[in-house]
Amino acid sequence: MRQVLLLALVLIALPAQAEDLVSGVSQDLIQITSNYTGSDIVVFGAVEGQNQNQGANHGPKDVVVVVRGPDTDITVRRRDRVAGIWINHDAANLSGMPSYYFLASTRPLSAIAPSTVLARYDIGLGSLQPNTVHAHHDYEPFRQAALRHLGQDGLYTEAPGGVEFLSDTLFRAHVPVPAGVMRGQYNVEVYLLRNGAVISAQSTPLFIDQTGLERRLYNFAHNQALGYGLATVLMAVIMGWISSLLFRRPI
Amino acid sequence: MEIYLPIADMSVQWIVILGMGLAVGFLSGLFGVGGGFLLTPLLVFYGIPSGVAVATTLSHITASSISGAIAQWKKRAIDFKMAGVMMLGGLAGTGVGVWLFAIMRRAGQMDLVVSLTYVPMLGIIGGIMLDESLKTLRAQARGNAPARIYPVNHVWIHGLPFKARFRQSRLYISVIPPLVIGFVVGAMSAVMGVGGGFILVPAMIYLLRMPTNVVIGTSLVQIIGVAVITTLLQATSNYAVDIVLAAILVVGAVIGAQFGVRAGARLRGEQLRLLLALLVLAVAARLLWGLIVPPSDFYSVAGL
Numbered sequence: 159m160r161q162v163l164l165l166a167l168v169l170i171a172l173p174a175q176a177e178d179l180v181s182g183v184s185q186d187l188i189q190i191t192s193n194y195t196g197s198d199i200v201v202f203g204a205v206e207g208q209n210q211n212q213g214a215n216h217g218p219k220d221v222v223v224v225v226r227g228p229d230t231d232i233t234v235r236r237r238d239r240v241a242g243i244w245i246n247h248d249a250a251n252l253s254g255m256p257s258y259y260f261l262a263s264t265r266p267l268s269a270i271a272p273s274t275v276l277a278r279y280d281i282g283l284g285s286l287q288p289n290t291v292h293a294h295h296d297y298e299p300f301r302q303a304a305l306r307h308l309g310q311d312g313l314y315t316e317a318p319g320g321v322e323f324l325s326d327t328l329f330r331a332h333v334p335v336p337a338g339v340m341r342g343q344y345n346v347e348v349y350l351l352r353n354g355a356v357i358s359a360q361s362t363p364l365f366i367d368q369t370g371l372e373r374r375l376y377n378f379a380h381n382q383a384l385g386y387g388l389a390t391v392l393m394a395v396i397m398g399w400i401s402s403l404l405f406r407r408p409i
Numbered sequence: 410m411e412i413y414l415p416i417a418d419m420s421v422q423w424i425v426i427l428g429m430g431l432a433v434g435f436l437s438g439l440f441g442v443g444g445g446f447l448l449t450p451l452l453v454f455y456g457i458p459s460g461v462a463v464a465t466t467l468s469h470i471t472a473s474s475i476s477g478a479i480a481q482w483k484k485r486a487i488d489f490k491m492a493g494v495m496m497l498g499g500l501a502g503t504g505v506g507v508w509l510f511a512i513m514r515r516a517g518q519m520d521l522v523v524s525l526t527y528v529p530m531l532g533i534i535g536g537i538m539l540d541e542s543l544k545t546l547r548a549q550a551r552g553n554a555p556a557r558i559y560p561v562n563h564v565w566i567h568g569l570p571f572k573a574r575f576r577q578s579r580l581y582i583s584v585i586p587p588l589v590i591g592f593v594v595g596a597m598s599a600v601m602g603v604g605g606g607f608i609l610v611p612a613m614i615y616l617l618r619m620p621t622n623v624v625i626g627t628s629l630v631q632i633i634g635v636a637v638i639t640t641l642l643q644a645t646s647n648y649a650v651d652i653v654l655a656a657i658l659v660v661g662a663v664i665g666a667q668f669g670v671r672a673g674a675r676l677r678g679e680q681l682r683l684l685l686a687l688l689v690l691a692v693a694a695r696l697l698w699g700l701i702v703p704p705s706d707f708y709s710v711a712g713l
Contacts, residue, residue, distance in 0.1 A: 195411075232710060232711075233517065233710070233711045234708055234709070234710050234711075235517050235708065235709050235710075235711065236707050236708050237704050237707050237708075237709070238707075239703075242701060243521075243525075243700040243701055244699075244700060244701070244702075244703065244704055245518070245521050246516075246517045246518060246520075246521065246709070249517060299708075300708065303706075303707075303708030303710065304710055306708075307706075307708070307709075307710040308710065337420065372413050372415040372653075373415070375415040375416075375652055375653065376415040376416065379415065379416055379644065379648055379650070379652070380648055383644050383645040383646075383648065384641065384644070384645050386644050386650070386652065387640055387641040387642075387643070387644030387645055387650060388641065389652065390468055390640055390644060390650050390652050390655050391468070391471065391637050391640050391641065393468070393652070393655065393656060393659065394468040394469075394471040394472040394475075394640075394655065394659050395471060395472070395475055395637075397472050397659045397660065397662075397663050398471065398472040398473065398474070398475025398476050398659075398662075398663055399475055399476070399479065400663075401472075401476055401663035401664070401666070401667060402475065402476030402479045402480070405476075405667040
């Protein structure tokens with residue numbers, strides 16, 4: 159919500175600027191089926207109305223593409239040795255973290271803008287903060303662990319240099335969508351920065367939905383749990399019974 | 410060839426899961442054990458979440474126990490009244506077990522519960538089997554008949570109230586011991602994902618002193634009953650049963666069990682029992698290893 163407001167602010171505040179941003183997504187709906195092993199979408203765009211004579215615009219031009227998945231609660235647990243064995247001893251619940259976060263930029267973020275600017279727009283994994291935290295003490299190591307684990311799963315990624323300029327104005331970024339992503343509404347945010355300041359931004363929604371048998375089974379298990387349980391039991395009983403018919407032999 | 414498990418929320422090589430179902434089904438046919446105590450840790454080693462492994466293994470147990478129960482039923486070797494009484498206890502035990510399961514899963518301690526309960530259980534079972542098979546092998550080498558264990562007379566059990574007549578078992582005993590045995594086995598099924606045959610059979614022979622010819626059939630009926638009830642409760646209250654995983658395991662179970670039964674008729678029992686004992690001890694050692702060796706990453710992430 160915070161980002162949406164910020165984006166709205168940016169969009170309202172910036173029309174006077176000479177440069178404007180136009181961007182699009184190669185696909186606005188991704189259907190995840192049972193044999194989905196991940197795919198790529200392409201975010202592309204152009205920087206329009208470039209005015210070379212304006213003095214303020216002479217710094218290098220940077221584009222940052224951020225794809226954010228729906229927010230979720232992440233529980234991070236830490237193992238400690240208790241009475242000689244390693245058990246989950248401490249936990250932190252991080253609410254309102256994105257389930258997916260991909261960032262591509264023309265250059266490393268630290269070279270594009272100061273961290274205060276990045277934090278204001280939630281740009282970069284370093285700026286990701288949970289809305290609410292349930293933890294007994296400092297949650298920072300737990301947040302770091304979450305970033306590390308989701309990074310390993312390909313859900314949290316930063317790709318400096320992932321945005322390439324095809325011409326002076328045209329840019330493109332490949333966004334990998336791995337198999338483990340949560341379904342829901344994603345936001346593709348494109349930022350144009352110059353001299354460490356955001357001068358234009360655009361947001362496009364992207365929907366990821368799960369289809370196929372697996373989704374139906376998941377819904378079945380949660381909406382009609384008793385029927386689902388009965389179906390599982392019935393399957394086991396019938397298979398056991400059929401096998402005793404098929405493999406009948408004198409005992 | 411990967412297949413996605415909707416409840417476990419992960420992709421697995423279905424051929425590996427089928428292989429596990431076949432292998433454990435084979436062992437259960439060979440030794441007449443349910444095999445849940447091996448299948449649950451195997452699934453956990455593969456990476457299936459402990460809760461899903463515990464709840465789904467019971468379908469494997471149901472399927473592999475059905476054909477045995479049908480065979481026993483044809484021989485009229487089932488005491489349905491005894492099975493019914495034990496199942497009443499089992500129903501209560503399962504209810505408590507599923508409730509405990511939910512608490513421990515919410516606390517993120519399901520892995521710990523599986524490891525902590527399985528290490529002593531597998532250690533004891535494996536140890537007893539190893540000891541017994543070694544003794545038998547040694548006795549055979551000397552040319553003696555193996556020593557037999559004789560049931561002890563538990564006088565206190567016969568002093569309990571609420572006596573009932575169990576015609577098929579030719580017993581007139583209190584209903585409290587079978588209720589308690591059923592309760593314990595039911596709770597174990599829900600928390601550990603085992604059928605509990607390895608507890609039921611000795612308890613029925615040595616504690617209840619049931620005639621051996623009805624013990625197998627009656628325990629199978631009780632195991633199926635508890636496995637079915639637990640599956641339903643786990644599905645409705647914890648959403649932990651994965652039907653795709655269950656289907657693969659069940660196919661492996663029924664095929665493996667049939668070959669196990671055939672192989673068991675031909676192979677020498679003691680050597681096989683020795684091998685099973687070593688396998689059980691190896692699984693226990695692997696679980697213990699996970700408990701005492703510092704993890705490579707102290708943090709784990711859940712909720713996605």
